Amino acid sequence: MNRASLxxxxxxxxxxxxxxxxSALIARGYRLVPEGEEAELCxxxxxxxxxxxxxxxxxxxxxxxxxxxxxxxxVTGCYAQSDVESLRxxxxxxxxxxxxxxxxxxxxxPFGAEPLVKAPATRVLHTTRISRKNFILDTYAAFxxxxxxNIKIQDGCDFFxxxxxxxxxxxxxxxRDFEDVLREVRLWxxxxxxxxxxxxxxVGEYRHEGRDLVDLIQAIEGIPGTERIRISSIEPTTISDxxxxxxxxxxxxxxxxxIPLQSGSDPILSAMGRRYRAREYExxxxxxxxxxxxxxxxxxxxxxxPAESEEDFQATVDLLERLPxxxxxxxxxxxxxxxxxxxxxxxxxxxxxRERGRRLQELSGAKRRAFYEEHVGRRVPILLEQLxxxxxxxxxxxxxxxxVPVDSAGGELGGQIRTVLIEGIGKGMAxxxx
Numbered sequence: 507m508n509r510a511s512l513x514x515x516x517x518x519x520x521x522x523x524x525x526x527x528x529s530a531l532i533a534r535g536y537r538l539v540p541e542g543e544e545a546e547l548c549x550x551x552x553x554x555x556x557x558x559x560x561x562x563x564x565x566x567x568x569x570x571x572x573x574x575x576x577x578x579x580x581v582t583g584c585y586a587q588s589d590v591e592s593l594r595x596x597x598x599x600x601x602x603x604x605x606x607x608x609x610x611x612x613x614x615x616p617f618g619a620e621p622l623v624k625a626p627a628t629r630v631l632h633t634t635r636i637s638r639k640n641f642i643l644d645t646y647a648a649f650x651x652x653x654x655x656n657i658k659i660q661d662g663c664d665f666f667x668x669x670x671x672x673x674x675x676x677x678x679x680x681x682r683d684f685e686d687v688l689r690e691v692r693l694w695x696x697x698x699x700x701x702x703x704x705x706x707x708x709v710g711e712y713r714h715e716g717r718d719l720v721d722l723i724q725a726i727e728g729i730p731g732t733e734r735i736r737i738s739s740i741e742p743t744t745i746s747d748x749x750x751x752x753x754x755x756x757x758x759x760x761x762x763x764x765i766p767l768q769s770g771s772d773p774i775l776s777a778m779g780r781r782y783r784a785r786e787y788e789x790x791x792x793x794x795x796x797x798x799x800x801x802x803x804x805x806x807x808x809x810x811x812p813a814e815s816e817e818d819f820q821a822t823v824d825l826l827e828r829l830p831x832x833x834x835x836x837x838x839x840x841x842x843x844x845x846x847x848x849x850x851x852x853x854x855x856x857x858x859x860r861e862r863g864r865r866l867q868e869l870s871g872a873k874r875r876a877f878y879e880e881h882v883g884r885r886v887p888i889l890l891e892q893l894x895x896x897x898x899x900x901x902x903x904x905x906x907x908x909x910v911p912v913d914s915a916g917g918e919l920g921g922q923i924r925t926v927l928i929e930g931i932g933k934g935m936a937x938x939x940x
Contacts, residue, residue: 508618510536511545513570515563516553518705518738520583522658524551527611530645535618545577546622547615552583554675556840560585564592571598578615578622582608584675588843590632600625604632605676609644636662636677640714642686646693653701653891653921654736654901655694659687659722660706665741667768668779668846669811669839676707684714688725695731700923701760701889702726703736710744720749727758733923734889734903736760739806742767742790743781754797760903761798765791766806767834770825771818774811779846784825791829802877802904803831807866810839810859812850819862826869832877832905836866878906878936881928888926888938890919899935900924907935 510531514524527549528538539545548570552563563585571579581593582603593602603611614631616622643658662677663670691702704723706712712719719737726735735758742765753759765787769775772783782790795801807822826834838859841848854862881902888900888908897909898919910926926938 507535507537508547508616508620508622509539509543509545510547510549510618511539511541511543513541513548513550513566515551515566516555516559516584517707518656518703519658519661519707520551520553521652522656522705523608524549525652525655526609526643526646526658527551530609530612531618533645534612537618542573544574547580548574548577549580549582549611552581552585554584554588554671554842556837556842558840560589560592564596567593567596567599571596576624578624580611580615582611584672587632587675588671590630594628594630598624599628602628602630602632606633606636607631612645638662638678638680640681640683642683643690646690653699653889654703655699656703656705656738657687657690657694658682658706659704659719660709660712663708664711665708665781666779668777668850669808669842671842671845672707674844679708679711681706681712681714684717684722684725687722688729691726691732692729695729698731698921700732700921701734701736702732703738705738708741708744709738710740710749719744720746720752723752723756723759727756732758734758734760736762737764739764739766741765741781742787745790745794747793750794750797754799760802760905761800762802762804762903762905763794764804764806767822767825768806768808769811769814769818770822771814772821774814774818774822777813777847777850778808778811784821788825788829795830800904801830802902802906803829804905805831805834806837807834808837808839809862809866810854812839812847812854813852814839814854823865823869826866826873830877831870831873833874834866834870836863836870838863875931878928878931881906881936882930883928885925885927886938887923889923890921892920908938909935910938910940 512524553559578600580601587605659682662679663673664679770784886902890898890900899909928936928938930937
């Protein structure tokens with residue numbers, strides 16, 4: 507039996523797709539082994555959201571080839587779609603698979619019982635025409651990949667923000683068959699998984715045969731065993747009052763929203779091609795916080811977009827300070843070939859970009875600590891995920907990571923939901939006890 511190893515970079519959608527690929531490889535006779543263990547087949551699912559992500563992909567491919575020179579190496583994902591030639595120049599890559607053929611990989615390699623032989627030359631399966639049809643996933647839930655499995659419900663994006671390569675690497679918006687999603691959630695519930703994360707490139711645009719994201723969530727809530735439903739990152743213009751009202755009244759939908767902001771400056775938002783302005787975003791957040799008690803709120807912020815002045819940056823800082831975020835992810839602007847922002851002038855100096863990034867990272871840390879401190883003394887349910895450095899750690903519904911000393915835990919707790927008392931704040935997490 508051949509061994510297969512999956513390496514995944516980037517977003518939750520990539521992780522969900524890797525899980526499906528892994529399940530399909532198992533069905534074809536492969537034995538999955540963890541990253542880093544010797545394997546006859548290595549599948550690398552790449553990301554291309556920034557130049558740094560591209561470089562990380564190339565580094566990973568070369569590292570795997572050095573470590574396993576005889577492995578059959580398949581590279582897929584967004585970087586395989588956006589820059590085939592760079593990957594083709596790396597000696598030893600056997601197969602490069604673009605977005606359209608990505609989920610066909612298990613059928614493109616030999617069965618797990620057959621010998622795997624390095625290809626004499628790199629084979630490329632790539633097309634710029636990506637289907638717009640709604641989809642199903644052939645294989646899923648064949649193995650326990652995570653305590654909180656990512657459920658891919660949507661792919662592609664029609665928003666075309668000027669800085670973003672995703673509509674070109676993943677194609678236009680399309681959604682997964684409604685009943686197919688429910689089948690997968692049902693299987694995870696039967697296997698004992700208490701929480702699922704609904705993931706997509708633009709998850710708020712989920713549509714299938716007249717049903718939307720709220721309809722899907724309501725249907726999932728009726729599935730036994732699934733005690734928590736979490737929405738991954740969701741665009742502000744796709745959040746309806748109906749979704750907020752349902753989150754406020756649901757016992758299963760986690761009170762958590764990650765809503766990308768990118769900038770608090772209207773001129774920069776306009777240049778980015780974003781579909782809202784700072785006041786609209788602020789109004790949405792305040793409406794959400796008012797409706798949903800204890801809402802955990804995260805965001806994405808970009809620094810150094812071309813022509814971002816000190817005034818523009820300060821507008822972003824002011825908005826982030828005003829709103830009750832519990833954290834934010836900070837990204838530097840990265841030129842992406844094929845996007846409109848690639849040709850924009852007035853680049854921000856690297857030193858300025860680094861300084862702005864540092865300031866926002868510090869603000870995010872302060873916001874997280876303040877949000878955690880609000881919960882000291884409260885008893886909260888956490889889904890226990892992993893044991894490391896003497897602590898069982900897990901997440902509350904509103905996305906506070908809590909660590910519990912092993913001494914007070916006792917036994918194997920992974921995958922269980924337990925109530926803990928938050929007693930203080932440690933490094934990067936709250937600290938609690940049963």
